[in-house]
Amino acid sequence: MDENLPTPAAPGSPTQPNAMTANKEVDAALAALDDLAERPLAEHHQALLEAHDVLVQQLEAGREAAHNPIPAGLRPNHG
Numbered sequence: 001m002d003e004n005l006p007t008p009a010a011p012g013s014p015t016q017p018n019a020m021t022a023n024k025e026v027d028a029a030l031a032a033l034d035d036l037a038e039r040p041l042a043e044h045h046q047a048l049l050e051a052h053d054v055l056v057q058q059l060e061a062g063r064e065a066a067h068n069p070i071p072a073g074l075r076p077n078h079g
Helices: 024-031 041-067
Strands: none
């Protein structure tokens, strides 16, 4: 082991909080992968697929919000 590399912090420790992002759905998807190394290999594909689906949904939601930042009913009328 390389002595120059930092030792990873334990999950949930002050240096690695459980919430990694400001998005609860993304945090939950990533947290669901925390124990992936201990799970049977046969379960890895499904777990990764589920996390991937959540990440794609959240990215798409962010893209839609960027294109329509103000809901139509709240936009000022400039007509």
